[in-house]
Amino acid sequence: MREGAERLSAADIDGARIDARLLLAEAINKDTSYLFGYPEKEVSSENWVSFQEMISRRIAREPVSRIVGCREFWSLNFNISPETLDPRPDSETLISATLELLEDKTQPLKILDLGTGSGCLLLALLSELPNATGLGVDINQAATEVAALNADNLSLGHRAQFQIGNWCEGLSNEWDIIISNPPYIGQHEKSELEPEVLDYDPPSALFADDKGMKDYRTLIPQAAMILRVGGLLVVEAGKGQSDEINSVMTDAKLVCKAAIKDLGGVKRACVASKVSEQIV
Numbered sequence: 001m002r003e004g005a006e007r008l009s010a011a012d013i014d015g016a017r018i019d020a021r022l023l024l025a026e027a028i029n030k031d032t033s034y035l036f037g038y039p040e041k042e043v044s045s046e047n048w049v050s051f052q053e054m055i056s057r058r059i060a061r062e063p064v065s066r067i068v069g070c071r072e073f074w075s076l077n078f079n080i081s082p083e084t085l086d087p088r089p090d091s092e093t094l095i096s097a098t099l100e101l102l103e104d105k106t107q108p109l110k111i112l113d114l115g116t117g118s119g120c121l122l123l124a125l126l127s128e129l130p131n132a133t134g135l136g137v138d139i140n141q142a143a144t145e146v147a148a149l150n151a152d153n154l155s156l157g158h159r160a161q162f163q164i165g166n167w168c169e170g171l172s173n174e175w176d177i178i179i180s181n182p183p184y185i186g187q188h189e190k191s192e193l194e195p196e197v198l199d200y201d202p203p204s205a206l207f208a209d210d211k212g213m214k215d216y217r218t219l220i221p222q223a224a225m226i227l228r229v230g231g232l233l234v235v236e237a238g239k240g241q242s243d244e245i246n247s248v249m250t251d252a253k254l255v256c257k258a259a260i261k262d263l264g265g266v267k268r269a270c271v272a273s274k275v276s277e278q279i280v
């Protein structure tokens with residue numbers, strides 16, 4: 001573990017010790033706690049080679065989650081693939097914001113997740129709302145397949161469906177909660193991204209035209225049409241985008257309820273409700 005951490009530190013990788021620990025645990029196919037519990041165990045030569053290969057991939061700036069093929073989100077384990085975004089801790093703000101606004105968590109709510117990726121938002125909500133059901137939509141078929149696998153692994157497959165789609169096209173008017181983390185990075189911000197993001201997250205999950213606003217402008221009015229009266233729209237915002245998103249929501253005749261900050265102080269979750277069946 002020390003040798004792996006030294007190789008990572010020498011390559012200026014942040015969090016070298018943590019990454020080395022996670023990768024060694026993966027190489028020997030055990031939990032990280034095993035490394036502390038059995039320090040006297042020797043690593044087989046086969047596992048040693050595999051560990052060194054993983055360290056080399058990390059030095060090439062591949063994220064640990066991509067190397068091991070999964071990521072924890074809302075304390076649940078999600079498989080990821082090259083076609084899915086690596087779920088971010090900041091997105092958990094959308095889950096806590098939604099749950100906080102629901103007075104009765106036992107209702108048979110219908111939840112729509114637009115741009116579902118690994119399915120992390122929908123499945124995290126379903127894990128907290130025992131009688132809710134949901135649909136995750138993504139333009140990328142391979143992503144919907146990963147999301148469906150995650151639903152089965154989390155024993156939520158009976159309450160979650162996934163399908164290919166272009167935002168709300170073809171969907172009917174029945175949703176209590178619509179949640180979305182759309183692509184929102186402007187093309188002009190590309191040069192500021194770390195290689196872990198730029199080289200490993202799918203570009204179609206990251207970038208949107210119109211300084212990152214294009215997909216909000218498309219999906220928010222569509223979502224307003226198919227939300228039921230009294231329903232909630234919860235949308236992830238990039239840094240500095242919440243005011244513009246709120247005005248798109250207001251234009252769509254939704255009532256903005258909150259812009260909830262993430263742990264870094266960024267207004268991350270824009271929440272609006274539909275108060276009447278107005279023509280939008």
Ligand SMILES: C[S@@+](CC[C@H](N)C(=O)[O-])C[C@H]1O[C@@H](n2cnc3c(N)ncnc32)[C@H](O)[C@@H]1O
Nearest residue numbers: 085087115116117138139166167181182183205
């Ligand atoms: C930022 S990722 C979010 C993934 C996941 N919800 C999460 O929070 O980790 C955006 C997702 O939107 C999908 N997407 C992009 N354009 C879309 C469209 N027109 N219709 C549906 N999904 C789209 C991408 O394939 C990607 O999975």
